[in-house]
Amino acid sequence: MNKAASHQKPTLSIIKIGGNVIDNTEKLATFLTAFCGLPGFKILVHGGGKMATKLSQDMGIEAKMLNGRRVTDAEMLKMVTMVYAGLINKNIVAQLQAQQCNAIGLSGADGNLILAKKRPIQQIKNSETGETENIDFGYVGDLDAQSVHTKNLSVLLNNGFIPVFSAITHNGEGQLLNTNADTIASALAVALSQIYDTSLIYCFEKKGVLRDVDDEQSAISEINPSIFETLQAQNIIHSGMLPKLHNAFEAINNGVKQVFIGHADELHLLHTQQFGTRITI
Amino acid sequence: MNKAASHQKPTLSIIKIGGNVIDNTEKLATFLTAFCGLPGFKILVHGGGKMATKLSQDMGIEAKMLNGRRVTDAEMLKMVTMVYAGLINKNIVAQLQAQQCNAIGLSGADGNLILAKKRPIQQIKNSETGETENIDFGYVGDLDAQSVHTKNLSVLLNNGFIPVFSAITHNGEGQLLNTNADTIASALAVALSQIYDTSLIYCFEKKGVLRDVDDEQSAISEINPSIFETLQAQNIIHSGMLPKLHNAFEAINNGVKQVFIGHADELHLLHTQQFGTRITI
Numbered sequence: 001m002n003k004a005a006s007h008q009k010p011t012l013s014i015i016k017i018g019g020n021v022i023d024n025t026e027k028l029a030t031f032l033t034a035f036c037g038l039p040g041f042k043i044l045v046h047g048g049g050k051m052a053t054k055l056s057q058d059m060g061i062e063a064k065m066l067n068g069r070r071v072t073d074a075e076m077l078k079m080v081t082m083v084y085a086g087l088i089n090k091n092i093v094a095q096l097q098a099q100q101c102n103a104i105g106l107s108g109a110d111g112n113l114i115l116a117k118k119r120p121i122q123q124i125k126n127s128e129t130g131e132t133e134n135i136d137f138g139y140v141g142d143l144d145a146q147s148v149h150t151k152n153l154s155v156l157l158n159n160g161f162i163p164v165f166s167a168i169t170h171n172g173e174g175q176l177l178n179t180n181a182d183t184i185a186s187a188l189a190v191a192l193s194q195i196y197d198t199s200l201i202y203c204f205e206k207k208g209v210l211r212d213v214d215d216e217q218s219a220i221s222e223i224n225p226s227i228f229e230t231l232q233a234q235n236i237i238h239s240g241m242l243p244k245l246h247n248a249f250e251a252i253n254n255g256v257k258q259v260f261i262g263h264a265d266e267l268h269l270l271h272t273q274q275f276g277t278r279i280t281i
Numbered sequence: 282m283n284k285a286a287s288h289q290k291p292t293l294s295i296i297k298i299g300g301n302v303i304d305n306t307e308k309l310a311t312f313l314t315a316f317c318g319l320p321g322f323k324i325l326v327h328g329g330g331k332m333a334t335k336l337s338q339d340m341g342i343e344a345k346m347l348n349g350r351r352v353t354d355a356e357m358l359k360m361v362t363m364v365y366a367g368l369i370n371k372n373i374v375a376q377l378q379a380q381q382c383n384a385i386g387l388s389g390a391d392g393n394l395i396l397a398k399k400r401p402i403q404q405i406k407n408s409e410t411g412e413t414e415n416i417d418f419g420y421v422g423d424l425d426a427q428s429v430h431t432k433n434l435s436v437l438l439n440n441g442f443i444p445v446f447s448a449i450t451h452n453g454e455g456q457l458l459n460t461n462a463d464t465i466a467s468a469l470a471v472a473l474s475q476i477y478d479t480s481l482i483y484c485f486e487k488k489g490v491l492r493d494v495d496d497e498q499s500a501i502s503e504i505n506p507s508i509f510e511t512l513q514a515q516n517i518i519h520s521g522m523l524p525k526l527h528n529a530f531e532a533i534n535n536g537v538k539q540v541f542i543g544h545a546d547e548l549h550l551l552h553t554q555q556f557g558t559r560i561t562i
Binding site: 055058078081082083084085086087090091093094095097098102104105106109110111112152159161168172173175 | 336339340341359362363364365366367368370371372374375376378379383384385386387388390391392393433436440442449451453454455456457
């Protein structure tokens, strides 16, 4: 092995799946098989799906909204902890284990792997009334550059465990926090890119960032910052896709080797580079 | 270091807590502080408490009983997975992490750590009718000598993680299973006694096995098989205490160094040996 090769970092893929994959038993099984087939180190991050919403309704817990934003009160935190870190996480782990993929289900509290800060009360202008309001998002955790415990996480990876993260973190003082799964995936990728050649892959129900939302075949093959600016100006990228792209750029701008956004059904195409939308610097 | 010393195994304490500790915030906090203070390697195993029962009622899921025995149907399995592996497990982990105790919350599916077999349909004589009935306990897992993945578990222990197990296992084919927490603690202790000098401590709401159930101060200091036989004959040990003692003897007869049954509030007394009831060969 020459000197350059001996300095090569091992490869790591961080895959995030959202609710549309989780809610569909067949799609989830297909995805998990493709995930098991990925070479190198890997981590799965999953969101919640509609199950938490449905169960909350069954139990009479209403999703609280303030100024159009979802609020995690104590009852809702209980619910997402049960559904995300319990039901969904353990079922995914059991399904991966059935394929000899040595999954270990985790929240950010486990092994102190992801330390978050409770989001402070924010002053936000109400778009309808024009008045400034104090918004308390409740038990929501935000991440920063120090959030990921890379040492503990690489101990797990290097010993053959495949971490499966639910979107629950903690504040280090005994409080669990609800945290955006896209943000967790991006933060893990940035932190671990110090140790691994890291790829970040956002899987959802579209074949990438679509030029025309009604045309499944209109996925844009590559988005760099100037293309992003143009697409935003043309209103092609808006609403829900914006935070995902911000997380993607955050990753690619901070040491992550490659970032893709694509369809969960097509994860097996990743190695061909013919997968979804590639985010570039 | 002489040869004998170099062959000494490291010490491991496996502590099981039940519902009465979990349901009481103050008692749980006291217990967790004592747990953090235990020297050597350690593992916590927790049961469920009344929360699963209460939540099931809120959601209209009825606890099914067949011939006086609890049955885990698909809906109840969902519920215990949410409550045990999600809500209770992650809150305990977050509280331990707040005390710099590097807890990692696990089910038996995680890292394939505890592999169970779904309990087969059993023919049981109905005590009232005298007729033999086929009883399907549903998604209940039984353990055997091969259930515990000692290698994966010792990797976690040796890297500074403190496993916190909920009473959920899997069958290796994608199915989660509800498993008795006392049995999990005993199986872990037996399997890990190959590698560690293992103590098994059952914590509950009494100061040990009581000679007189109405006298809190009547804890029996030691029970060996012949004392056990006498106590059973005198009907001093019966019903709920029997399976716990069977698990305790299973452990002490199969390589576990010491086994205690005592009060969760008194865990700090463990090192004085003035703790609860000691089970001996």
